[in-house]
Amino acid sequence: MLPPLTETTTLRRxxxxxxxxxxxxxxxxxxxxxxxxxxxxxxxxxxxxxxxxGRLVTEWLGGRGRLAVLxxxxxxxxxxxxxxTCRGRVVSTEGNxxxxxxxxxDDTGRRTTLGRAEVIYDEETx
Amino acid sequence: xxxxxxxxxxxxxxxxxxxxERRHLDFYRRAVGDTASSSDSxxxxxxxxCFLDEPPSLPAAASYGSGWLNGGxxxxxxxxxxAGDVLVSRPRFTGVVEKSGxxxxxxxxxxxxxxRRPDGELVVKHVGTRIxx
Numbered sequence: 445m446l447p448p449l450t451e452t453t454t455l456r457r458x459x460x461x462x463x464x465x466x467x468x469x470x471x472x473x474x475x476x477x478x479x480x481x482x483x484x485x486x487x488x489x490x491x492x493x494x495x496x497x498g499r500l501v502t503e504w505l506g507g508r509g510r511l512a513v514l515x516x517x518x519x520x521x522x523x524x525x526x527x528x529t530c531r532g533r534v535v536s537t538e539g540n541x542x543x544x545x546x547x548x549x550d551d552t553g554r555r556t557t558l559g560r561a562e563v564i565y566d567e568e569t570x
Numbered sequence: 571x572x573x574x575x576x577x578x579x580x581x582x583x584x585x586x587x588x589x590x591e592r593r594h595l596d597f598y599r600r601a602v603g604d605t606a607s608s609s610d611s612x613x614x615x616x617x618x619x620c621f622l623d624e625p626p627s628l629p630a631a632a633s634y635g636s637g638w639l640n641g642g643x644x645x646x647x648x649x650x651x652x653a654g655d656v657l658v659s660r661p662r663f664t665g666v667v668e669k670s671g672x673x674x675x676x677x678x679x680x681x682x683x684x685x686r687r688p689d690g691e692l693v694v695k696h697v698g699t700r701i702x703x
Binding site: 463465471481494499512513514516521 | 600603615616624
């Protein structure tokens with residue numbers, strides 16, 4: 445298992461992410477707009493959840509190798525001020541390559557984000 | 571109507587050229603909660619998301635549904651990326667399918683973006699699934 449990573453995305457964080465990424469879609473910081481689309485609250489950007497999963501992998505990997513593929517699928521929305529926990533586990537290793545299963549859970553344990561990564565170690569692992 | 575989206579497959583978005591800037595990297599790291607790494611040489615793996623066309627500017631999208639959702643993202647890493655690097659990219663709308671489920675009818679759109687150095691070397695390929703509903 446990879447060491448888990450928990451992030452609680454505040455409105456400030458959503459605004460910082462909008463500014464840094466250039467994605468100013470209003471559903472992430474304008475509650476009236478979000479509600480007009482039928483959403484109960486401000487949703488966390490999918491790509492911000494992908495960034496948390498990317499951190500999970502690179503912080504676990506450290507300087508031991510590099511990421512070849514990061515793939516994320518969003519199965520449910522996550523809303524601001526709710527803890528989101530990213531988890532992962534190595535499912536297979538072949539030579540210096542490993543396949544990692546990734547997922548993100550909301551604060552009820554529901555897997556809202558599914559993903560996978562392919563990593564390449566600098567040295568072959570026994 | 572899904573037809574307008576189907577006819578738009580092959581659309582390409584604006585051509586852009588971006589520099590991986592240190593100040594931008596700092597803003598991005600803070601925005602994704604990365605307070606540990608501050609090394610100039612380490613670019614977070616999802617950083618090229620900053621150079622995507624989000625939400626997509628595809629004009630035909632307005633003809634279907636009322637809003638955007640993100641269905642998924644795939645990043646393929648082909649060459650290292652560092653502060654100071656220049657990336658050239660242009661998003662391409664590569665396909666659309668319509669699906670009906672518990673949450674109603676929606677269109678799943680696929681966009682592909684290759685981030686290349688000015689000399690043509692592929693650095694990152696991104697494939698995004700975006701939903702109109």
